[in-house]
Amino acid sequence: MIQIEGLVKIFHRGSVNENVALSGVDLHVADGDFVTVIGSNGAGKSTLLNAVAGAFPVDAGSIRIDGRDVTRLPEHVRARHIGRVFQDPLKGTAASMTIEENLAIAARRGLRRGLAPGVRGGDREEFRALLASLGLGLENRLKDPVGLLSGGQRQSITLLMATIRRPKILLLDEHTAALDPKTAHLVMDLTDRLVERDRLTTLMVTHNMEQALRHGNRTIMMHRGRIILDVSGEERRGLTVKDLLDKFHEVRTDDEGLSDRMLLA
Amino acid sequence: MSFYTFMGALEQGFAYALMALGVYLTFRVLDFPDLTVDGSLPLGAAVSATWITTGGDPYVSIALGVVAGMVAGWVTAFLATKLRILHLLASILTMIALYSVNLRVMGRPNITLLTEPTVFAPLEGRGLPNHILYPLVFAAVVLVCGVLLWWFLHTELGLALRATGDNPAMITAQGVNTTFTVMLGLALSNGLVALSGALVAQSQGSADVGMGVGTIVAGLASVILGEALVGDGSVGRALIGVVLGSVVYRLAIATALSVRFGDLALTPSDLNLITAVLVVVALGVPGLRSKLLRRRAVA
Numbered sequence: 001m002i003q004i005e006g007l008v009k010i011f012h013r014g015s016v017n018e019n020v021a022l023s024g025v026d027l028h029v030a031d032g033d034f035v036t037v038i039g040s041n042g043a044g045k046s047t048l049l050n051a052v053a054g055a056f057p058v059d060a061g062s063i064r065i066d067g068r069d070v071t072r073l074p075e076h077v078r079a080r081h082i083g084r085v086f087q088d089p090l091k092g093t094a095a096s097m098t099i100e101e102n103l104a105i106a107a108r109r110g111l112r113r114g115l116a117p118g119v120r121g122g123d124r125e126e127f128r129a130l131l132a133s134l135g136l137g138l139e140n141r142l143k144d145p146v147g148l149l150s151g152g153q154r155q156s157i158t159l160l161m162a163t164i165r166r167p168k169i170l171l172l173d174e175h176t177a178a179l180d181p182k183t184a185h186l187v188m189d190l191t192d193r194l195v196e197r198d199r200l201t202t203l204m205v206t207h208n209m210e211q212a213l214r215h216g217n218r219t220i221m222m223h224r225g226r227i228i229l230d231v232s233g234e235e236r237r238g239l240t241v242k243d244l245l246d247k248f249h250e251v252r253t254d255d256e257g258l259s260d261r262m263l264l265a
Numbered sequence: 266m267s268f269y270t271f272m273g274a275l276e277q278g279f280a281y282a283l284m285a286l287g288v289y290l291t292f293r294v295l296d297f298p299d300l301t302v303d304g305s306l307p308l309g310a311a312v313s314a315t316w317i318t319t320g321g322d323p324y325v326s327i328a329l330g331v332v333a334g335m336v337a338g339w340v341t342a343f344l345a346t347k348l349r350i351l352h353l354l355a356s357i358l359t360m361i362a363l364y365s366v367n368l369r370v371m372g373r374p375n376i377t378l379l380t381e382p383t384v385f386a387p388l389e390g391r392g393l394p395n396h397i398l399y400p401l402v403f404a405a406v407v408l409v410c411g412v413l414l415w416w417f418l419h420t421e422l423g424l425a426l427r428a429t430g431d432n433p434a435m436i437t438a439q440g441v442n443t444t445f446t447v448m449l450g451l452a453l454s455n456g457l458v459a460l461s462g463a464l465v466a467q468s469q470g471s472a473d474v475g476m477g478v479g480t481i482v483a484g485l486a487s488v489i490l491g492e493a494l495v496g497d498g499s500v501g502r503a504l505i506g507v508v509l510g511s512v513v514y515r516l517a518i519a520t521a522l523s524v525r526f527g528d529l530a531l532t533p534s535d536l537n538l539i540t541a542v543l544v545v546v547a548l549g550v551p552g553l554r555s556k557l558l559r560r561r562a563v564a
Contacts (some may be wrong), residue, residue, distance in 0.1 A: 058389035079440035097424070105424050109440045118424035
């Protein structure tokens with residue numbers, strides 16, 4: 001579903017702040033795969049997701065979604081096939097607009113927007129059912145501005161919005177990191193349910209290694225703009241958080257030129 | 266204040282409410298402070314007046330004025346989105362350019378329409394004196410435009426426009442090209458402002474290249490007054506607030522002009538200063554108050 005070849009992104013190219021965020025990433029994600037992406041700060045996880053979403057032009061390489069080369073397509077055109085949830089719960093919804101208006105905007109993703117009523121009578125029933133499935137009591141608050149809701153409620157609505165029209169890929173950028181543990185758990189449950197319901201091809205960035213192993217069917221670890229670990233299936237089932245941490249420390253000491261191997265040699 | 270002055274203020278309130286609706290659309294809905302209006306208001310007037318004095322139909326002249334205003338708004342949006350010029354600066358550039366454009370359109374600094382046919386002419390002399398007729402006509406136009414704007418802001422396109430001002434990242438992720446929505450919003454806004462200018466020119470019987478000075482400040486004052494009076498809980502409330510704000514603003518000015526402080530009497534030339542102070546107070550006081558409250562809480 002996603003084919004990324006030799007993807008390079010350099011921020012502030014040619015300045016003292018030059019930062020190679022992606023240095024040749026190759027990644028193939030099969031239809032229905034749920035990939036969790038981990039790595040230290042600045043490893044390039046979010047940059048990878050944003051590159052797929054089209055938030056900025058890349059410096060080299062190509063991105064294909066469902067066989068179609070989207071490398072040069074602007075963000076709003078790619079959005080037709082992409083559902084996104086951001087780390088900041090405020091970023092996925094329009095605060096001054098009502099719950100039903102936000103959902104109605106999402107229900108037209110990828111379709112032409114004209115002069116028909118934004119929220120139609122028939123929509124409301126669908127929205128109410130979707131909101132009821134969250135179990136947050138939002139189904140009776142269709143006309144409340146989203147700004148009145150908590151971060152967890154807004155993130156749940158953003159998830160509904162990202163999936164209300166089945167996207168070809170779902171991009172989750174640390175979407176539970178800003179929530180308290182209990183709410184984060186609820187949002188992750190909802191994520192699993194929605195991904196399973198529509199068998200969505202998903203990329204999820206997370207800082208939480210336990211989360212990275214418990215959810216999805218494949219995990220990649222990034223470091224310095226590269227993918228340094230890619231596990232799935234049997235091999236992944238055997239992995240523990242400790243294994244991942246060991247891997248982290250290994251690459252970190254590699255950077256300092258003092259790997260265990262060198263010391264022991 | 267005499268009844269005659271009161272009706273005059275009412276007429277101005279409704280006439281400039283069309284402009285204030287435009288300002289609301291950019292300033293509040295799109296979160297785009299647009300000073301183009303200082304140029305597009307006289308542009309509407311200039312195009313309309315010129316068309317009429319060259320023998321054109323007054324209704325057509327209004328349509329042409331609106332189109333000219335929409336183009337002006339589109340230009341500002343183009344500068345801000347495609348050329349990435351800071352929105353405020355982009356609108357100032359268009360505004361300055363329009364001063365020259367307006368002089369070109371009219372060929373002179375002002376045009377008198379007193380002897381020309383206007384859209385008001387067919388309604389005059391049917392039993393209603395002009396100082397009652399004109400406010401009614403403007404109120405009707407405001408009602409129609411207000412309802413149309415309310416309807417539009419609830420369509421699929423209108424929702425996308427509102428979301429553009431509220432959260433550009435979100436609406437882009439939902440597949441909307443914000444360059445397009447900003448262009449559409451600014452064109453609609455300046456179309457309304459030009460409509461206001463064209464109707465004002467026809468009602469007061471002249472178009473003047475200087476008539477746009479301070480338009481944005483008056484528009485902001487109306488929007489802010491409306492929010493204070495009615496609130497901005499929903500689009501409908503906000504729109505009613507803007508119209509009410511515009512009327513209250515003109516009434517307040519008429520009152521201020523009729524008051525004397527000893528030897529000092531305010532004149533129309535003081536209006537911009539008064540309005541600016543009013544807007545500063547309205548925009549600045551909430552921030553100052555919370556600052557003071559915080560200081561008191563600490564002490």
